[in-house]
Amino acid sequence: MAGDKSAPLWERLERPSPAPRQTLSSQRIATTAVAIADGEGLEAITMRRLAAELGVAPMAPYRYVSGKDDLLELMVDHVYADLRLPRGLDWRESLRTLAVQTRELMLQHRWLAQLSPRAKLSLTPNRMTVAEQALVALDGLDLDADTMMSVFRTVDAYVHGALSYESAVSTVISEQSLSGGDELRDELAPLMMWHMRTGRYPTFQHYLRTATRKDDTSWQFDLGLDCLLDGIATRFGI
Amino acid sequence: MAGDKSAPLWERLERPSPAPRQTLSSQRIATTAVAIADGEGLEAITMRRLAAELGVAPMAPYRYVSGKDDLLELMVDHVYADLRLPRGLDWRESLRTLAVQTRELMLQHRWLAQLSPRAKLSLTPNRMTVAEQALVALDGLDLDADTMMSVFRTVDAYVHGALSYESAVSTVISEQSLSGGDELRDELAPLMMWHMRTGRYPTFQHYLRTATRKDDTSWQFDLGLDCLLDGIATRFGI
DNA sequence: CTCGAACCAGATACGTTGTACACAACGAAG
DNA sequence: CTTCGTTGTGTACAACGTATCTGGTTCGAG
Numbered sequence: 001m002a003g004d005k006s007a008p009l010w011e012r013l014e015r016p017s018p019a020p021r022q023t024l025s026s027q028r029i030a031t032t033a034v035a036i037a038d039g040e041g042l043e044a045i046t047m048r049r050l051a052a053e054l055g056v057a058p059m060a061p062y063r064y065v066s067g068k069d070d071l072l073e074l075m076v077d078h079v080y081a082d083l084r085l086p087r088g089l090d091w092r093e094s095l096r097t098l099a100v101q102t103r104e105l106m107l108q109h110r111w112l113a114q115l116s117p118r119a120k121l122s123l124t125p126n127r128m129t130v131a132e133q134a135l136v137a138l139d140g141l142d143l144d145a146d147t148m149m150s151v152f153r154t155v156d157a158y159v160h161g162a163l164s165y166e167s168a169v170s171t172v173i174s175e176q177s178l179s180g181g182d183e184l185r186d187e188l189a190p191l192m193m194w195h196m197r198t199g200r201y202p203t204f205q206h207y208l209r210t211a212t213r214k215d216d217t218s219w220q221f222d223l224g225l226d227c228l229l230d231g232i233a234t235r236f237g238i
Numbered sequence: 239m240a241g242d243k244s245a246p247l248w249e250r251l252e253r254p255s256p257a258p259r260q261t262l263s264s265q266r267i268a269t270t271a272v273a274i275a276d277g278e279g280l281e282a283i284t285m286r287r288l289a290a291e292l293g294v295a296p297m298a299p300y301r302y303v304s305g306k307d308d309l310l311e312l313m314v315d316h317v318y319a320d321l322r323l324p325r326g327l328d329w330r331e332s333l334r335t336l337a338v339q340t341r342e343l344m345l346q347h348r349w350l351a352q353l354s355p356r357a358k359l360s361l362t363p364n365r366m367t368v369a370e371q372a373l374v375a376l377d378g379l380d381l382d383a384d385t386m387m388s389v390f391r392t393v394d395a396y397v398h399g400a401l402s403y404e405s406a407v408s409t410v411i412s413e414q415s416l417s418g419g420d421e422l423r424d425e426l427a428p429l430m431m432w433h434m435r436t437g438r439y440p441t442f443q444h445y446l447r448t449a450t451r452k453d454d455t456s457w458q459f460d461l462g463l464d465c466l467l468d469g470i471a472t473r474f475g476i
Numbered sequence: 477c478t479c480g481a482a483c484c485a486g487a488t489a490c491g492t493t494g495t496a497c498a499c500a501a502c503g504a505a506g
Numbered sequence: 507c508t509t510c511g512t513t514g515t516g517t518a519c520a521a522c523g524t525a526t527c528t529g530g531t532t533c534g535a536g
Binding site for chain 2: 157
């Protein structure tokens with residue numbers, strides 16, 4: 001735009017002077033990208049879209065991230081900075097808090113559940129910190145290193161699995177501009193009816209008719225989490 | 239190609255006769271797509287690639303699936319047909335078997351862990367069957383409908399979370415043609431060293447030095463699963 | 477104060493993707 | 507033989523990630 005040689009000199013003089021340098025930074029790229037993904041989902045993340053949002057040419061962000069994969073890693077690290085584990089809790093309270101906070105993080109940034117295998121394994125500073133804190137919470141309980149890590153990863157697996165589902169529901173609801181679980185079920189009703197008419201799923205059908213907490217996702221999450229922590233506590237006598 | 243009117247008659251006569259009709263079917267499309275995804279990952283699934291593999295024009299499969307989303311659903315249902323839950327087990331053995339079989343399924347089809355939110359929620363016949371069987375296994379234990387579903391989903395969440403990680407590792411290993419966890423760690427070593435040199439992760443570092451079962455993924459999976467089932471059993475007295 | 481190198485963003489372009497749409501070849505029915 | 511519904515083909519387009527080249531800006535060394 002600023003280098004448009006075909007424009008008359010006088011028009012060019014009218015234009016605002018070129019933006020001061022250093023308009024971009026990893027920070028700004030990360031926050032902008034996260035804002036896009038939070039608002040419109042992971043598929044709205046496009047190098048071109050990001051550049052447009054930054055007010056910059058499509059290729060400009062490539063100075064700061066080597067490609068889209070890099071961008072995703074940057075975003076992940078950026079949001080994980082919000083996880084803060086309070087000190088002075090016992091192992092169970094620590095893991096529980098971590099789980100609940102991770103849930104909140106993943107509900108706020110639903111795209112976290114859709115990362116590529118690469119991005120899932122990315123060793124970013126803020127994720128390392130989370131792992132360290134979890135391991136610290138499990139230290140001094142006479143568990144060997146493998147067991148400590150396994151306990152942490154088990155809780156982490158439950159959280160990620162639960163939120164994979166929870167955030168998928170939430171994503172579909174928002175993609176279709178529905179108001180909640182009820183409207184989603186309305187949307188799915190024809191298909192569900194079709195399945196039920198086959199008569200192959202009587203127990204499922206009974207659930208559909210009698211359940212009353214279908215959308216109480218916090219209750220479901222907490223219930224599962226507490227079962228898991230119970231099991232861990234008794235198995236290792238801690 | 240076959241309809242190229244500008245070609246000389248003789249050339250047209252040389253061409254192989256048009257393929258017999260009904261070369262395509264949902265079945266053939268599903269198995270072909272699954273084969274591609276199993277061998278080369280989810281990103282290798284392209285409508286054009288699929289068509290090429292089927293020996294057909296790029297738009298041909300659209301007669302059978304309305305788009306890529308549909309194709310993914312078809313693939314999911316196709317592979318879930320392999321889950322067979324033996325009868326006559328108690329609730330715990332049932333859930334355990336289901337979990338282990340789901341793990342095997344997801345290890346065999348690593349792309350299952352990378353599905354879009356839409357595909358994750360897809361209500362396909364074979365997935366309905368799995369849910370039904372799980373609920374049947376939990377029936378008659380004096381649990382209310384919400385709790386039954388919650389227990390099933392808790393176990394399912396753990397399995398999916400564990401395999402989200404496990405299959406991400408496996409996917410990266412195969413993408414980079416590494417031989418296993420050791421080579422993956424070699425690859426990541428420089429980055430890990432960098433983190434460790436910051437001195438911020440002493441407990442993690444201790445784990446890295448002393449752990450001996452880093453790649454014993456079955457042990458980790460079973461351990462977590464048994465903890466979870468223990469917790470469920472004691473909490474509900476079943 | 478000048479000059480050159482290092483840095484930063486812009487412009488252009490290529491190959492690949494999902495898919496809309498119009499058309500053509502076939503099998504069967506009249 | 508004609509007609510028609512079904513099934514696969516051909517062409518086309520907008521949007522994507524990103525390689526590469528170009529030009530303007532900044533800053534430190536002389």
